[in-house]
Amino acid sequence: MTNATGRHFLQIPGPTNVPDSVLRAMSAPTIDHRGPEFAALGLELLRDVKPVFGTTNPVIMYPATGTGAWEAALVNTLSPGDKVLCFETGHFSTLWQAMARGFGLEVDFVPGDWRHGASPEVVAEKLTADTAHTIKAVCVVHNETSTGVTSRVADVRAAIDAAGHPALLLVDTISSLGSIDYRHDEWGVDVTVAGSQKGLMLPPGLSFNAVSDKALEASKSATLPKTFWDWEPMLAANQRGFFPYTPNTNLLYGLKEALRLLDEEGLPNVFARHTRHAEATRAAVRGWGLEVLCLDEREHSGSLTAVLVPEGVDADKIRAVILDRFDMSLGAGLGKLAGKIFRIGHLGAFNDLTLAGTLAGVQMGLNLAGVPADGRGLAAALERLQAA
Ligand SMILES: *Cc1c(COP(=O)(O)O)cnc(C)c1O
Numbered sequence: 402m403t404n405a406t407g408r409h410f411l412q413i414p415g416p417t418n419v420p421d422s423v424l425r426a427m428s429a430p431t432i433d434h435r436g437p438e439f440a441a442l443g444l445e446l447l448r449d450v451k452p453v454f455g456t457t458n459p460v461i462m463y464p465a466t467g468t469g470a471w472e473a474a475l476v477n478t479l480s481p482g483d484k485v486l487c488f489e490t491g492h493f494s495t496l497w498q499a500m501a502r503g504f505g506l507e508v509d510f511v512p513g514d515w516r517h518g519a520s521p522e523v524v525a526e527k528l529t530a531d532t533a534h535t536i537k538a539v540c541v542v543h544n545e546t547s548t549g550v551t552s553r554v555a556d557v558r559a560a561i562d563a564a565g566h567p568a569l570l571l572v573d574t575i576s577s578l579g580s581i582d583y584r585h586d587e588w589g590v591d592v593t594v595a596g597s598q599k600g601l602m603l604p605p606g607l608s609f610n611a612v613s614d615k616a617l618e619a620s621k622s623a624t625l626p627k628t629f630w631d632w633e634p635m636l637a638a639n640q641r642g643f644f645p646y647t648p649n650t651n652l653l654y655g656l657k658e659a660l661r662l663l664d665e666e667g668l669p670n671v672f673a674r675h676t677r678h679a680e681a682t683r684a685a686v687r688g689w690g691l692e693v694l695c696l697d698e699r700e701h702s703g704s705l706t707a708v709l710v711p712e713g714v715d716a717d718k719i720r721a722v723i724l725d726r727f728d729m730s731l732g733a734g735l736g737k738l739a740g741k742i743f744r745i746g747h748l749g750a751f752n753d754l755t756l757a758g759t760l761a762g763v764q765m766g767l768n769l770a771g772v773p774a775d776g777r778g779l780a781a782a783l784e785r786l787q788a789a
Pocket residue numbers: 415466467468469493542544545546573574575576596605
């Protein structure tokens with residue numbers, strides 16, 4: 402039996418489903434990126450992308466994936482040997498700190514159990530103890546896509562302020578921007594790192610750095626080597642709507658449409674929708690008698706849910722059954738969670754019935770894979786959705 406008709410369910414936590422109108426926008430002819438038509442588009446996008454970050458400061462756009470924007474955040478603000486404070490919240494924070502080490506930065510990597518976010522208490526402790534101000538930056542992954550745990554960025558900021566410490570705050574919002582409440586300016590974030598293929602509902606290939614005045618100031622004396630990622634020529638060219646090298650023109654057409662969709666729905670509604678779908682998903686997981694990986698009620702992710710499978714069961718086998726029978730892709734366990742969890746992405750272009758279909762597929766797949774999943778799981782989710 403094959404179920405490969407109709408739409409594939411792409412329920413990994415990024416890349417996410419791209420709305421038809423975004424795909425259509427991207428199919429327009431490529432234009433001269435040094436011409437006047439492009440300049441108007443560039444200026445419009447550089448302005449209209451700011452509210453999504455909650456900033457009035459510049460947002461830099463790179464033709465690169467999120468990993469590139471991670472690198473840009475580090476090389477523009479830091480110098481060889483600088484000390485940075487990172488938190489082991491999961492796979493992505495582990496990769497980011499490894500990148501920092503690769504650049505010769507001295508990383509204080511606070512161990513974690515992959516079930517909690519970055520601890521504001523530990524931030525306070527470490528920074529208060531650092532009276533010589535040797536720590537130059539605190540790096541936090543807002544939404545750990547590998548675990549479904551969202552760190553409390555505003556509380557991290559408050560901890561830095563309470564310690565009276567000048568460290569920069571660098572935040573990865575690759576899987577939270579446009580899906581989970583985020584406020585670059587209000588939370589005093591210095592560099593926000595983001596990508597196109599998750600909450601922004603675009604294909605991969607575009608990434609961002611939103612930068613504070615303090616980050617711009619730090620960039621003047623930062624000496625890590627940089628050329629492609631250098632903010633200065635970017636910001637200079639951006640003044641007139643241009644880029645120092647070829648931007649990914651068609652992805653920018655898509656960005657224009659994605660920003661229009663987010664604006665039409667209204668960001669507070671976008672965030673509320675994701676919160677509600679995450680609640681319904683957790684109701685299903687608990688109804689199935691399974692465990693949600695995130696352990697802190699304050700830190701549940703709105704954009705994805707990581708589900709622990711019973712001891713002795715291979716989570717990848719469940720995913721394989723679901724892909725084979727129902728043509729749905731779910732996220733795999735990454736790093737040390739490989740085989741132990743699967744991840745349900747419920748972000749981006751997504752609605753109640755897409756969630757209902759997703760959870761129905763998971764429930765049937767669990768049963769087919771020999772993990773008895775009580776029908777009360779899906780019923781609990783539908784009840785939550787019905788309640789508005
Ligand atoms: C997806 C993701 C990344 C990696 O981004 P790429 O676009 O694959 O380079 C980094 N951090 C987080 C939190 C992510 O979700």
